[in-house]
Amino acid sequence: MSKTQLINSDASANTNSANSHIELVPGGSAETGPDSVSSTHTQVTNLTSTTVNGPSTSSSSSSPREERLAPPITSADLDSQPVQNILSSVSVQSTSGVCLQVELHDGTVYNVDSRDNPTVVEDLCIQLLKRYFPKMGPAAVQLFGLASIDKKQIPKMLWVNPCITIEELKRHILNSPTAGGKNTFFLRIRYVPGKKFLHNLPALGPEILKYLYLQCKDDFVKSRLSDIYEQDIKNEAKARGYAVLSIVIASKMEEKDCQDILNKQKLEAFLPSHLVVRLWRGYQLRKNMKTKTEEFLAQHSNTKVEELLMGYIKDVLNEVQSYGVERYEAKKVSGSLRPVHITLDVQQHEENGNTQYKGLFIDNEFFSSIDDFRSIHITPNHADQKKLSWNVHLDRSNGCPEVLRFDSKTVAESFVSGVNGYYRLITDYYMNLSQQMELPSLQEINRLKCHGPIDTSTAVRKLKTKYLSDEYYILKQSMQVFDQLAILFCYGGQTRKRLIDKKENMYCLEGENEEEFKDINCLIKYMAETRNLLPKHPMKVKPQQEPVDVLRKLFVEEIIPDDDEEAATNNQRRKPYIILPEEIKIKELIERGTFTEVL
Numbered sequence: 001m002s003k004t005q006l007i008n009s010d011a012s013a014n015t016n017s018a019n020s021h022i023e024l025v026p027g028g029s030a031e032t033g034p035d036s037v038s039s040t041h042t043q044v045t046n047l048t049s050t051t052v053n054g055p056s057t058s059s060s061s062s063s064p065r066e067e068r069l070a071p072p073i074t075s076a077d078l079d080s081q082p083v084q085n086i087l088s089s090v091s092v093q094s095t096s097g098v099c100l101q102v103e104l105h106d107g108t109v110y111n112v113d114s115r116d117n118p119t120v121v122e123d124l125c126i127q128l129l130k131r132y133f134p135k136m137g138p139a140a141v142q143l144f145g146l147a148s149i150d151k152k153q154i155p156k157m158l159w160v161n162p163c164i165t166i167e168e169l170k171r172h173i174l175n176s177p178t179a180g181g182k183n184t185f186f187l188r189i190r191y192v193p194g195k196k197f198l199h200n201l202p203a204l205g206p207e208i209l210k211y212l213y214l215q216c217k218d219d220f221v222k223s224r225l226s227d228i229y230e231q232d233i234k235n236e237a238k239a240r241g242y243a244v245l246s247i248v249i250a251s252k253m254e255e256k257d258c259q260d261i262l263n264k265q266k267l268e269a270f271l272p273s274h275l276v277v278r279l280w281r282g283y284q285l286r287k288n289m290k291t292k293t294e295e296f297l298a299q300h301s302n303t304k305v306e307e308l309l310m311g312y313i314k315d316v317l318n319e320v321q322s323y324g325v326e327r328y329e330a331k332k333v334s335g336s337l338r339p340v341h342i343t344l345d346v347q348q349h350e351e352n353g354n355t356q357y358k359g360l361f362i363d364n365e366f367f368s369s370i371d372d373f374r375s376i377h378i379t380p381n382h383a384d385q386k387k388l389s390w391n392v393h394l395d396r397s398n399g400c401p402e403v404l405r406f407d408s409k410t411v412a413e414s415f416v417s418g419v420n421g422y423y424r425l426i427t428d429y430y431m432n433l434s435q436q437m438e439l440p441s442l443q444e445i446n447r448l449k450c451h452g453p454i455d456t457s458t459a460v461r462k463l464k465t466k467y468l469s470d471e472y473y474i475l476k477q478s479m480q481v482f483d484q485l486a487i488l489f490c491y492g493g494q495t496r497k498r499l500i501d502k503k504e505n506m507y508c509l510e511g512e513n514e515e516e517f518k519d520i521n522c523l524i525k526y527m528a529e530t531r532n533l534l535p536k537h538p539m540k541v542k543p544q545q546e547p548v549d550v551l552r553k554l555f556v557e558e559i560i561p562d563d564d565e566e567a568a569t570n571n572q573r574r575k576p577y578i579i580l581p582e583e584i585k586i587k588e589l590i591e592r593g594t595f596t597e598v599l
Helices: 083-089 121-132 137-143 166-175 195-204 208-221 224-229 236-254 258-265 273-281 283-299 305-319 409-426 440-448 456-466 520-529 563-573
Strands: 005-008 021-023 037-044 048-055 100-103 108-112 144-149 157-159 183-189 326-332 339-345 359-362 365-369 373-381 389-396 402-406 472-477 484-491 494-503 506-509 539-542
Touching: 100 166, 108 121, 121 137, 121 144, 121 166, 121 183, 121 440, 137 144, 137 195, 137 208, 137 409, 144 224, 157 409, 183 208, 195 208, 195 305, 208 224, 208 236, 208 305, 236 258, 236 273, 236 283, 236 305, 258 283, 326 409, 339 409, 365 389, 373 409, 389 409, 402 409, 456 472, 456 484, 456 494, 484 520, 494 520, 506 520
Parallel strands: 005 108, 100 183, 472 539
Antiparallel strands: 021 539, 037 048, 100 108, 144 157, 144 183, 326 339, 326 402, 339 359, 359 365, 373 389, 389 402, 472 484, 484 494, 494 506
């Protein structure tokens, strides 16, 4: 796939968020809907059986625009608990000697330098995705996190608190007993959808499926499946089948012959090193591998790349049942401080006793679903004079609260940020369970009282079935375009959508760069008083306590609209459609376009 790049650079981040109900104020974002999904079943003789089931998407890249970051918000600013006092008591040391690298699973290596120190971790993740995967979009980035992997530690993979700055992360490394050497972090999809929900993933954009494939492939080739999850592809014939499938994918993506792919990247790019050693000992086996790859490609010459990507991912998730599951060790404060095993699993795995429940498990016993959590926060524990530990307080609606004690603040924050993230994806996108870890992006959309990256159909349904008056409008984030909002409103009995671009902290309607505004409210006033697109006193439909549907569908069953909502939507379709002058785009299409039927 792509060669490793060593990059020193400065990038920018862009984020948005929202809260609840209706108000006499203004706001806007854009979207895209899900792509069609097709499926195929394939078998590689003597290698592996691969069920391919995937979406039809497209991928392209464009150079993302860079901008300077807004002043960062640190975890110390957000932390109202005693944790803040502990942070301030840590001795201040220079972090200039701490070197950080962030690896992306396409082979890119980003060297973090001193210019990134004020950047919040969440913003750094967004910057990197905007730069190297510009079509990832604001909806897809909600699934990502920054992880450290060490097979000698427990847990073997820890997630960095997304609210701290790079400077704080370096200081933590500096004060760590294992400080020194190369400090490598990985930009990963943290919240992996369950197998039966994977078909909903392409709705977030064309590159999220590609990145999940690259992550699964990289984990397989670098033996991280066994290092992190203590599971692996043990059957060598099946493992070679994975290599065949990934070679075919590379051939289709790069539009090159399979032999050219192997000559360029060698077999180490597709198989773990210990299997490559064995493979090269037998010429006949190598020849068989090449033959099977050509046969597979011939059989699936018309199969779309996205379907092959989906097949690879599904096979990995079938083989490694715990992929995406987070495990921790802690002690229950109630009782005798006995050690317990904590499992955060929203994918309903069989190893949790075939239970219908999914969420948080303590010693394999169900504790709470994600929906039932009410709050979570961290406090320092000073009971042990020799070593500071950290208590995590869990409040839930389905039972008594619980306090878990972690030996490390890093581990406690990794656990809390995981519960926090799932809560926003599944239950309420506009609320953090932990006020100590409120993301800058969430603060921004709550400040704008803007909906998250909901799709247009959801926004229209909400606007037309709940608020039938032309006085209301909805402001929302784009699903796939950074620095862009959309405003949906009613005009002449029809629902309209206008895109709003954000450039250097200024807002303007798409295609009307001559009129720029310092905030959304000024732009809404312009739309109402100058353009007459909105009533004189428009009212914003603010988000309520609700998830973003395209994100929730990755983890739970799809919610079917009520009959009355469907009827209202169908009724709107039957109404005459009015075209505004600014919506008419004249192009040279005579003798080259198509005519519509006139009824």
